[in-house]
Amino acid sequence: xxxxxxxxxxxxxxxxxxxxxxxxxxxxxxxxxxxxxxxxxxxxxxxxxxxxxxxxxxxxxxxxxxxx
Numbered sequence: 001x002x003x004x005x006x007x008x009x010x011x012x013x014x015x016x017x018x019x020x021x022x023x024x025x026x027x028x029x030x031x032x033x034x035x036x037x038x039x040x041x042x043x044x045x046x047x048x049x050x051x052x053x054x055x056x057x058x059x060x061x062x063x064x065x066x067x068x
Contacts, residue, residue: 035059 009016036056043052 032059 036059039055
């Protein structure tokens with residue numbers, strides 16, 4: 001089992017070391033994609049593509065207050 005773990009680390013060594021040099025996360029991007037998908041589901045598709053693009057751009061300028 002330990003040898004299998006060592007092989008896995010060897011295979012992913014380049015990516016693991018790259019993370020230590022440049023710790024960049026895709027979390028914010030995944031959050032934005034989730035917001036866009038949610039907006040599409042709620043609207044069941046916008047008729048006007050330009051309006052939908054404006055809504056996507058508005059995601060980045062929106063500020064949210066915590067409830068409570």
